[in-house]
Amino acid sequence: MPPTLQTPWQRTLATLAVVLGTAVLAGLAVGHPWPALALAALALLAAHLLRLRRISHLLEARVRLPPPRSGGGAWANVERLLHRARAEVRGRERRLVEMMRAYRAVATALPDALVVVDRNTQRLIWCNAGAGRLLGLDYPRDKGASLVERLQPLPISHWLSAGRHAEPIVDAASPADPSIRISLRLIPYSDALWLLVARDVGKLMRLEQVRRDFVANVSHELRTPLTVVHGYLDMLDPADNEEWEPIIGEMRRQSQRMTQLVEDLLALSRLEAQDALEDEDVAMGPMLSTLRREAEALSQGRHGIVVEDLAGVDLLGSGRELHSAFSNLVANAVRYTPSGGRIAVRFAPAEGGGATLSVEDSGYGIPESHISRLTERFYRVSSSRTRETGGTGLGLAIVKHVLQLHQARLDITSEVGRGSTFTCSFGADRIVPRGKDPHEHPQDQHASRQHA
Incomplete structure (x- = not known):
């Protein structure tokens, strides 16, 4: 007995051989083998084309394939493979739909407002229920609406244009209810889509x-x-x-x-408690001279002190508050620099027409893990060293708030064992041409560079 054929392709080839062999024998019997062979081949080709047409029709119609029959040849095997692939795809689609429904239910249940925004057009794609309470948005009513127009009077046009560089809006009135205070954060999570997150911060405020x-x-x-x-x-x-x-x-x-x-x-x-300060021209020549005298008085000759005036301009702001901030930085440099160290105060020009005042010391230095928290109230890198120097832990917090009121920023760089540099950066709108101060002491007029 011949061996049993196991694979569908073997069964198909055996069927072809039997049909063609039978056609040849029948043709020999009637004396015309080749026409009989040709007719058999055409019949087989037509049968395969019909089977192929049936499978192609089922695929194009995107209908569920009927359960494949057991056994059969190559075409039956193709149907079984297609049926299994379709079943796997349907299973994946079902799981994805369930996950999307679960994620949408979670997003809808969140108290925060979530808004998906098209990056190029700044139009709304989707929002959750929280967006209605905090921002006055509704999905699908506002689908495709301009977010800038719908969130009036919030000035968010330039904020949205900043994209990845947009700073969070910490406190603003809700366009849906002015009594609600909200914070806004923009999260670019793809090249085409942004996520706007709004949170009710009234209780925190x-x-x-x-x-x-x-x-x-x-x-x-x-x-x-x-x-x-x-x-x-x-x-x-x-x-x-x-x-x-x-x-x-x-x-x-x-x-x-x-x-x-x-x-x-x-x-x-x-x-x-202040939102703004009364601006005045702050003469930086006398300011630097005062800082030098304060540093020398606090140092008592234990440090080398350098004051440099390289900018040649004055600042617009509150002289009292700026002196408080600069004095805190100088006092910290003196306190946390061992005897024999060096302290440099520099007022220098900056890019874009601004200016910087930096206080550099050769003191103990600050570990990088502490730098981001230095401006917090009562935060101390070393409590024992603070007790020795008499600090309160509020100096840098005061500096930060003073600079914020002047639309300036504080940058801190430090290396343990090599010292620290605290830099106050002012924009061009805070720079005024320097004028001669009639109350300036004669010897202070030549204090552009002083060494102690």
């Missing part, structure tokens, strides 16, 4: 205001008892009892430190 009021009120109330403590300490004479001298000295130092902390808290609360 109220809590922040409560915190500011509490700090301001407590700091103000602490002034009176501290004044009383200072008064009584001044009345005590260590000469009356030599054993009291170290105790009284320590009490005076700690009370002075607490007084400085209260004053810094009040200054920070005052800055946080």
Whole structure:
């Protein structure tokens, strides 16, 4: 007995051989083998074409293929493979649809507003239910609408154009309800689509205001008892009892430190409560001379101090607040630089017509992991070193708020063991031509470069 043929192609070839062989034998019987062979071949070709046409029709019609029959030849095997592939595709599509429905349900349930925006046209593609409450948007009503027009009066045209460089809008009134305070963040997650996320920050803003009021009120109330403590300490004479001298000295130092902390808290609360400052021309020549004298007084000859005036311009802003910020940076440089170190204060021109004031020291340096948090209130890299130097942990927070009110920024670079550089960068709109200050001291007029 011949061996059993297992594969569909073997079965198909066997069928072809049987049909063609039978046709040849029949042709020989009638004396015309070749016409009989040709007719058999044409019949086989027609059968295969019909089978191919049936499968092609099923694929083009995108209908579910019927379950394939068991056994059969090559065409039956093709149908089985197509049926299995179609079943796998349908399974994947079903799972994808279920995942998309789940993701859309999650996005709809979020309290934050999510808006998918077309990058090129700045038009809405999709938004969740939270966008209706916070932004007044509705899907599908607003599908294809211009986001700039729908979110009036929010000035977001240039903000959307900034794309990946768009800074978050921290606090703004909701276009749907002005009593709701929202924050906006733009997340470009593909080349063609952006995700706009809006969040209700009203509660956070109220809590922040409560915190500011509490700090301001407590700091103000602490002034009176501290004044009383200072008064009584001044009345005590260590000469009356030599054993009291170290105790009284320590009490005076700690009370002075607490007084400085209260004053810094009040200054920070005052800055946080302001949205803008009254601008005036701030003469930088006298400012740099004052910073030099303060650094020398605090250093007591322990450091080399250099002050350079390379910009030759003045600043537009609040002289009091700018002096407070610059003085904090200089004081920090002196405190955190060991004896024999070097401190350089430079006022130099910057690209785009702006200017920078930098304070560079050769002190201990700051680990990179701490740099991003230096401007937080009471944040300290080393609490033991801060206690030794008498810092309050509020100086850089004050600097940050002062610069924000002047539309400026603070950049910090540092390397452990090599020192740090704090740079205040001012835009061209804060630069004014320098004029001669009639109140400037004669020797300060030549203080463009001073070495101690």
